[in-house]
Amino acid sequence: MEQESQQILQxxxxxxxxxxxxxxxxxxxxxxxxxxxxxxxGATGHAVTCxxxxxxxxxxxxxxxxxxxxxxxxxxxxxxxxxxxxxxxxVSGIISFAPSxxxxxxxxxxxxxxxATATQTVMVNGPEVTWYVPEPSHSxxxxxxxxxxxxxxxxxxxxxxxxxxxxxxxxxxxTIWKTI
Numbered sequence: 001m002e003q004e005s006q007q008i009l010q011x012x013x014x015x016x017x018x019x020x021x022x023x024x025x026x027x028x029x030x031x032x033x034x035x036x037x038x039x040x041x042g043a044t045g046h047a048v049t050c051x052x053x054x055x056x057x058x059x060x061x062x063x064x065x066x067x068x069x070x071x072x073x074x075x076x077x078x079x080x081x082x083x084x085x086x087x088x089x090x091v092s093g094i095i096s097f098a099p100s101x102x103x104x105x106x107x108x109x110x111x112x113x114x115x116a117t118a119t120q121t122v123m124v125n126g127p128e129v130t131w132y133v134p135e136p137s138h139s140x141x142x143x144x145x146x147x148x149x150x151x152x153x154x155x156x157x158x159x160x161x162x163x164x165x166x167x168x169x170x171x172x173x174x175t176i177w178k179t180i
Contacts, residue, residue, distance in 0.1 A: 048081035050089060050158070052172070053128045059172040062095055062145070062152035064180045068136070070144025071095065071113070071180040073154035078128040086124055090166060092117040093133035093156035100150040103177035110153055113145035119161055131156070149179040 052058030053076050060074040073095050079087055094115045098108035114134030122129045133154060137143035145152075157171040 048079055048084055048087050048124055050077050050079040050087070050122065050160075052076065053078045057172055058158075058170075059093075059154050059156045059174050061174050061176045062154050062178075062180065064147075065144065067142065068144040069142045070146050071097070071148075071152060072144055073133045073152075073156075073174075075131045075133070075156040075158070076128050077122065077131075077158065079122045079124050079126075081124050084124050086121050086126075088119055088161040089122050089129070090117065090119040090159045090161050091131040091156055092158075093131065093154065095133050095145040096153045096155075097145065097148055098151040098153070099148055100177065108151055110151070114143070147180050151175055151177050152180060 058075050058077050060076065062071050062073045064070070065072040073093065075091050075093055077089060077091075079089070092115075095113050096110040097113045098110045100108050116131065116133045116135035118131055118135065120129050120131065133156070134143045134145055153173060153175040155171065155173040159166040
């Protein structure tokens, strides 16, 4: 899981812009859920927190999608705060699969099955926003991570985009054994 997170961070060329970002604070609870706050320098009362919208946080377990005709995962985030009407949030995610006939068999090797990276503008104190992995298809051929019985894993890392620079917000991985 940590390796997948590091791959995403490296691929996204993780950077901080000290001129525009004063503080990015991530608080993690005992369950691994987290919230992150962005504060910009010189902005009084300017603070935005982006976090998952359910108790199990932002990354949803891989599941069968009728529309995609196979496995997908979602990342769902809501931002709250003051001082900004919206923030640009970039999410980079991957979905992996390890074939296994038993949920107790942990001697498995995960295979990359799909990825997506997209930036969306999230309204502060507005509705939740959803990102899909793999990226939805814009053709008649559905985009999915396939099907199978075994362990399905989804990892997403998200970043604030400020002035063309990215600052890591957080990362989460979920794994489930199931048939899709």
